[in-house]
Amino acid sequence: MSEANLTLNQFLQQIPKIELHCHLLGTVRKETMKELARKNGARTTDAEINAFYVRGEKPVGVLHVFRELENQILQDPDDLRRITYEYLEDASRQQVRHAEFFWNPTGTLAATDLSYSELQNAILLGMNEAETDFGITSLLIPSIDREASASAGLEMVALMCAHRHPAVVGIGMDYNEVNNPPEKFSDAYALAKKVSLKTTAHAGEFGTSWKNVETAMDVLGVDRLDHAYSVLDNPALVSRCIDQGILITVVPTNSYYLRTLSADLWAQEHPIRQMARAGLKIHPNTDDPSFHLVDPIKCQRMMIEAFGYGIDDLKNFMLNGLEGSWLDHTTKSNLIKQWSEEFDEQRQKYL
Template sequence: MTRQLTLPEFLRKMPKVELHYHLLGGVRMNTMLDLAKKYNEPLTEKDAKSYYRAFAHENEVMKGGIAALNFLYPLLRATEDYERVAYEILEDAKNTGVRYVEFFWNPNDTEIPYQEVTLALAKVFEQAEIDWNISAYLIPSINREKTPEEAVEMVTWMINFPHPRVLGIGIDYREDNAAIEKFWKAYRLAAQNNLRLTGHCSEFGLHWRNVETGLDLIGLERIDHGYTVVENAELMARCAKEAIPFTVVPSNTFFMKKWPNHSEWQINHPIRQMAKAGMIIIPATDDWHMHDTNGQKCYQSMIKDFGFDLDGVRQCILNGINAAWQPETTKAKWRQEWLTEFDTLRAQLIEEPQFDNAFHTPYQLNNH
């Protein structure tokens, strides 16, 4: 077969899952401006740019993802606003090879009833599946900056209005003063009603015990972030042995600020340490437009910044399929079709990435 794909083209085309994506983190800047105009909310283009890394400058403060969510949730005041956002996000996703998405969103942060937003998003998801062959589902997420009682209220909404596009619950926002155990009642209620469980733990350099608590007290099936697990060798070995999936984000702002020189990532970054320890990691984008990333850029970082070869990339894709909250029959089909497609596209590469220094030595990930 004639080789014709560059590496960026290959990474864009290869089929992939996205298990850690905040719905409103994917809002296009023009959409934010349009919605502000629609509701007569003051927002200049300069202010809008402050939420998006692509427009960040050294002499200006980037407000970042959480600030963007705090601005956007009150701004989306009609179900049609959610429909527009969902349609545009899925269009962006399918253009970078994403075939399956599980979206976090925060029902307690919107004034629109949970049932109405769920139905509006599901309508778009169903159309996208027909038009683009991309599957999308929802993970209502606890805003841990709110009260545990509000978290229980969110789970109660989910129980009272079950929907096949809603898979389980998560937890996000600032973890500093809101460790996951505060929300045990909401998680227990969700588990009792057969909802799947994941949660943001040990982000922003916070203690590894939040991962341990998430696993042992809350019963999480997946961990989102979880980077300080590398500070506890016993816990890291346990997570590898038990094949606990971790969704990891190459564009995570904490480590970008800690090590602005990406060459340091090749030595120090937890993502590399987690992979070398044989843990199950799934690269994720978190907030596409806020973080100036996408499905292609995410995997480019795995190669450039963390030294993954294409066998490692393939393993990450397999990890994502295995960790998706879908029936085994569906995932078996994806494993067969998507990995075959990956191999076919790989055969068309003009040249595979070369590793010419010690930090780029490819390593073999455990095949769980």
């Protein structure tokens, strides 16, 4: 095949990528999970682990898998170093050059006798090794387990302050949003902002009201939003997001819409189809690649094939991602310039 005729997949393989919404525990390779379970004497069987990686009629919930990892499988700092390194290796193979990823300390701290600093250092070591071996840069986002108490959220931010590291730039909030609205953790977010940590939060993810998106913006004062699909139910709030230029990280494989929209209407009725067309700044992400059976290239394919976006939109998503990232200003400006040129160069070959 001549260079002047890249297929869509080849084009998608070549273009530089950033990932801003991926959960470390959602990236674990199947064989790694089996090895770690065996090594640490977890009660989790190979058959159960196999089932975690199947998306059939009734898939095992990702949040259930996370609890199994936290409570049973991840028992020593090197486990965290290894899964971090392997995630970044897998991402870099698809030209993800920078990743900002979530990790929930609260569950692992409760289930093991490891300290916050041991865990954070192990992840930072994996990040450093991956940068050396694959050239991928990354930042870590400790994320509040919203099913835990408000004081556990505050404690997490206090631990971050006590073990402050420049690659641990901000906080997020995830796990089950139903009955755990953003304002539950207003104290944790106030402390994060006071010490100049960046902030984001999952909101409007599980068919939950646009109110949670508004609260995340107004009460928590977040710098960006994760999911935020229900914002479309409130046109005034959409306008505010556009005026503010806030980045929304979206997930094409989001399980709530896969579960609740019928297969024939899913691609038409999915909020992602409307979000960028409405003027919102979005960036597509893998979320839990191992369990959603997705990867960065497939994620971009879905934006085109399921939601009808074009190549120019992909460039805008890439630029949205860079602008909304938590890289320093100079690095961001340089990457915007370099990646735009690279994208255009590959585009010439694709057309």
